Amino acid sequence: MRTLSKFLVVVFVALMATSVQAQEINFDRNIDNFRYPDKRGVNVFESQKDTTSTFNGVDVRVGGSFALQYQHIENENANLAGYELKEAGSNFNLATANMDLDVALYDGVRMHLRTYLSSRHHNEPYVKGGYFQVDKLDFIKEGFLEDLMQYTTIRIGHMENNYGDAHFRRSDNAQALYNPFVGNLIMDAFTTEVGAEVYYRRDGFIGMLGFTNGKLNQSVEEDETGHTGGASFLAKLGYDKQLNSDLRVRLTGSLYNTGYVPNSYLYAADRAGARYYDVMQAATSTSDDFRASRYNPNLTNKITAVMFNPFVKYRGLEFFGTIEMATGKADSELEDRTANQYAGELIYRFGNDENIYVGGRYNLVDAEDISGEDVSIDRFQLAAGWFMTRNILVKGEYVIQNYNDFGATSILNEGQFDGVMLEAVISF
Structure with a gap:
C-alpha cells in the first residue's frame, strides 16, 4: 500500500495542477453527503444525507490533518518480577499527518x-483505507x-467499519479535531x-x-x-x-460478530x-509498543461485540457514553471470555460559536484476561480546548x-x- 500511496500523491498533484490551469477550483470545498474535517464535523456521526444536490461535474477535494503533542507523563x-519500566521524559512526540x-x-x-x-507506528506514508459511497442511482x-x-x-470499500459510535469521536492519527480529549478509549x-454497509435513515431513525x-x-x-x-x-x-433548537438526543446499539x-x-x-508514548514498557525493550496504554482482550478467532452509545446535547452541555461487552476466544481456548467497557464523558462548550470547551471522561475496563486473571483498568481524563478557527484546535489534558x-x-x-498532554491540531 506504500507504493500505492506514493502513486496517489503524484496523481493528486497532477489533478490540482489541472484544476488550477482550468480555473475550476471549488473554493467553498463543499461536497454532498460529506462530514467536514473541521469544526463543522464535531458531533457528526454518519455523514449527513443531503436532499439537495450541488453536483456540477467531477470535483476533487484534497484535504489533510496535522497533529503535534507535548507529553509530560510518568x-x-x-x-515484583524485575520488570523495570522505561523512564518517559517530557518532550514533543512525532508530528503526525494525514492526507484525504x-x-x-x-x-x-x-x-x-x-x-x-x-x-x-509508520513514519512512511501508507494508505489507511477508503470507500465508494452511493446516495443516488441516477448513473443507472x-x-x-x-x-x-x-x-x-x-x-x-476497504474501510473503517461502522461499529459503535465511539469511533466517530476518536483521534484517527492526525485527525484529532473531533476528539475533545487527547487519548482514545x-x-x-x-x-x-473489506466489506459493504447499507444504511436506511428516516425521521431520525437509523438502521445499518x-x-x-x-x-x-x-x-x-x-x-491451515x-x-x-x-x-x-x-x-x-x-x-x-434535534428535538428543538436547544436539545439533541441520539441513542444507538451496534453489533460486530464473527463466525x-x-x-x-x-x-x-x-x-x-x-x-501516550513510551508508557508501561520494559526498560530493556528496544522497540516501541505502539499500542501500550490500550487493552486488547485477545479474542483472536471468535468475537461478538455489542456497544450502546447515548448522546445528549442541551445547548452547550453534552454527554456521550459507551457501554460495551465483547465475548469470544482464541482457537486454543476451550471457553469464551468476556471483556466489558464503560465510559462517560461530559463536555461543556461555550464562547463564540462554542469555540471553547472543558470536560471530563471516566473509562473502565473489566475483563477476563487471556492469562486467566480477572483484571481491570480505569482512566480519568480532564480536558480543555480552544478552536482558534474552525480548522485549528489547541487542547490540553490531564x-x-x-x-x-x-x-x-x-x-x-x-x-x-x-501526567499532562498538550496537543495542537490543524484539519482542513
Missing part, C-alpha cells in the same frame, strides 16, 4: 481515501429508485476491513447492515484450515433527532498507535490510568501512569 509499577482525497464522481456518488503520511437511470434512495446510502474499537471479510491484512493465502479468510457481520440501530476469522483485530487494528489485579508476573502489576 509511569510506575510494583516491579474526497471526490464527487457523479450526482450522489463519491469516493473517500485517507493516507497516513506520518504516524507513530435518472430517478432510478429515487423514493428508496432518498433514505438509503450504500458504502463499499482503553478498549479502542476500530478496524478496517454490513458484511466484511473479517481481515485487516488482505491475502488470498489459505491457512483451508480458508483464505472469514466473515464479519455488522449492524446498527438507533435514533438521532471464524484467522485473526480478529477489532481492538488492535489502529496502526497509527496510542497517544490523565491518570491505573492497572488493577494484574498478576505479580505481569509488567502491569500495580501499574499506573499520569
Whole structure:
C-alpha cells in the first residue's frame, strides 16, 4: 500500500495542477453527503444525507490533518518480577499527518481515501483505507429508485467499519479535531476491513447492515484450515433527532460478530498507535509498543461485540457514553471470555460559536484476561480546548490510568501512569 500511496500523491498533484490551469477550483470545498474535517464535523456521526444536490461535474477535494503533542507523563509499577519500566521524559512526540482525497464522481456518488503520511507506528506514508459511497442511482437511470434512495446510502470499500459510535469521536492519527480529549478509549474499537454497509435513515431513525471479510491484512493465502479468510457481520440501530433548537438526543446499539476469522483485530487494528508514548514498557525493550496504554482482550478467532452509545446535547452541555461487552476466544481456548467497557464523558462548550470547551471522561475496563486473571483498568481524563478557527484546535489534558489485579508476573502489576498532554491540531 506504500507504493500505492506514493502513486496517489503524484496523481493528486497532477489533478490540482489541472484544476488550477482550468480555473475550476471549488473554493467553498463543499461536497454532498460529506462530514467536514473541521469544526463543522464535531458531533457528526454518519455523514449527513443531503436532499439537495450541488453536483456540477467531477470535483476533487484534497484535504489533510496535522497533529503535534507535548507529553509530560510518568509511569510506575510494583516491579515484583524485575520488570523495570522505561523512564518517559517530557518532550514533543512525532508530528503526525494525514492526507484525504474526497471526490464527487457523479450526482450522489463519491469516493473517500485517507493516507497516513506520518504516524507513530509508520513514519512512511501508507494508505489507511477508503470507500465508494452511493446516495443516488441516477448513473443507472435518472430517478432510478429515487423514493428508496432518498433514505438509503450504500458504502463499499476497504474501510473503517461502522461499529459503535465511539469511533466517530476518536483521534484517527492526525485527525484529532473531533476528539475533545487527547487519548482514545482503553478498549479502542476500530478496524478496517473489506466489506459493504447499507444504511436506511428516516425521521431520525437509523438502521445499518454490513458484511466484511473479517481481515485487516488482505491475502488470498489459505491457512491451515483451508480458508483464505472469514466473515464479519455488522449492524446498527438507533435514533438521532434535534428535538428543538436547544436539545439533541441520539441513542444507538451496534453489533460486530464473527463466525471464524484467522485473526480478529477489532481492538488492535489502529496502526497509527496510542497517544501516550513510551508508557508501561520494559526498560530493556528496544522497540516501541505502539499500542501500550490500550487493552486488547485477545479474542483472536471468535468475537461478538455489542456497544450502546447515548448522546445528549442541551445547548452547550453534552454527554456521550459507551457501554460495551465483547465475548469470544482464541482457537486454543476451550471457553469464551468476556471483556466489558464503560465510559462517560461530559463536555461543556461555550464562547463564540462554542469555540471553547472543558470536560471530563471516566473509562473502565473489566475483563477476563487471556492469562486467566480477572483484571481491570480505569482512566480519568480532564480536558480543555480552544478552536482558534474552525480548522485549528489547541487542547490540553490531564490523565491518570491505573492497572488493577494484574498478576505479580505481569509488567502491569500495580501499574499506573499520569501526567499532562498538550496537543495542537490543524484539519482542513
